[in-house]
Amino acid sequence: MSSGRAQLPPVFVYLSSDDIMLVLTASHLRKTYREKKEDLLAVKDVSLQVAAGEVLAFLGPNGAGKTTSIKMIAGLILPDAGSVKILEQDPHLNPKALRLLGAVLEGNRNVYWRLTCQENLEYFGVLRGLHPKQARLRSQELLERFSLTHKRDRVVQALSRGMQQKLAIAVALMHQPPLLLLDEPTLGLDVEATEDVKRLVREIAVEGCAIVLTTHQLAIAEELSDRVAIINNGEVTVEESTDELIRQFSNSAYLIETQESIPLVQQQKLEALGVELESDRRIHLAEPTLLYPVLEILKPLPLLRVEIDQATLRDVFLKLIRQP
Amino acid sequence: MTRILYLFVAELKREWILLRRYAAEAISGIIGLVIVFYGLFLSARYVAGPTAQLGDRLDAIVVGYVLWSLSIFILGDIAGSLQREAQTGTLEQILLSPLRVSYLFLIRAIANLSIQFLLNLFVLLAISALTGSQLSFSLAAVPPLIAVVLGAYGLSLGMGSLALLVKRVQQVLGIVQFVLLFLLTVPIETWAGSSQIFGMLLPMTPGAGLLRTVLAQGKPVELVPLAIALVNGCVYFGLGLVIFWWAEKIAKRQGKLAGY
16 A cells, blocks of 8 residues: 555645645626526625635625535536636636536535445546546545545445545545635534544645635634635625734733632722723723733732633624624 | 546446445346236236237337336436436536536446346346247347437436436426337337338337347348438437537526535
8 A cells, every 4th residue: 555655646746836826716706596587696796716725714604605606616507707717727618627626515425325435436536537547546545544444445324424524525635636625524523523624624735735615613714724705695705814804803902810809909900090890800901001010900819811802713704794 | 538438437337336235226126127027918918818829029029128128227317317416415526527417427327228238138038038038139139229229318318408407307207208118119110101201200219110120020120221210319319418418508507406
């Protein structure tokens, strides 16, 4: 097996030195469905760009147009307007462009439940254009890498949900696509399997694959993504680097919590300083320059925590989608 | 072209694995087909009376029946495959292949057919053993068989198009099975004049007639009827492909490829 690995090229071979290489460019996608003689605007205006090695979290509430957008990118739904380019190739005009993408779609099994792990990997490898021998070697490499070697001859329906999902990701990576679409990859997984999938996503991105990730688990999106695009009512309302977005929505306030109640005398001193007490143990310090004077007043009370009152992606997301 | 060959082998392998792993399904299918035919045969013999000799006519019925079961399989294959993939949630993964969907499902259908040919051989042997019918197998039967199979794939692509657009085609398939029985057993070789021309335009009918002539009556294939049968098969196959491409486009536009 190790000799098989040695013969294979690096997992992703398209990342070029320090250059930023745009893998996906989706421009002004629009999609309207006609149902019962009524037009339903599913996607109004979606533009996305993802570079090699980058993870873009594509977030939005249910019905916002995420899945339709992902499927337009994957060539499964034809947009009414706009264009999709994967390394300059349009999957709607040239089916060969589909060789450049892999996808794990939500609500799908993505693999054959009556076939074993190895059979699935080899079949989908050939389906995506690999030579059968290449597919065999690559499947061995991925089984090893995804810690599925001991389950290679098990039919998929006998595997745990976590293993099935890992296999689905491995299948999507068989042909080494530069773009990976992951729609809710951790949905319904237990903690251990979620950690496994997170680790794999990180590794795959580091190797140069561009990843579009949709999830409702915002903590995971925050951990994994380099950038965030939020879609609401069919329109991308925000597209920003994850850190920058969180910074914008975080204020520079401090949160101080003591282990015991702050005695009345000290509370009065704090109020005299203009500090707002949330409770007899919690202080919300809006003015950061007052941090050390406040700590001086609190001395020698034991402290539970002193932290910057930073927003999470969840806070940002909720604020943004609730905006009128 | 080599990619297509690799894919064909991969499909064949997949089908074979499933057949072996779930052999009970295939065996029950064969037993079902043989029982239905034997029932039909016994009824026909009862109606004809104990002294009647069915002879060539029995052989013709056997050919018609086996062709019918093969055509039913082909006819429902693409639509059935599409529906099964959609229900088990693998359709979209299949559609992410760089090959055109129509070609992909055709390759798959041909791989399925190869397996099905094998199963039908068992049906044919079982029926021959049960009824004492002896068919003269001849290589001359291959071209008319190709004509029938081409026509059947044309119709199958048509049913597949329907499955892409309206999803559930079981009811339609049920009705079409009986239309098929008519198309494959109607003796247009005995028709004359304008009704014969009409018969030649029906899908698969000219090929099925030729097969009866070759296999049941042991006569040689004549060139003109063979050409007609092949043209008929090619036209229906081409029509099927065009309709499927059109349906695929509509399904992609309406976002119907995914959800069932």
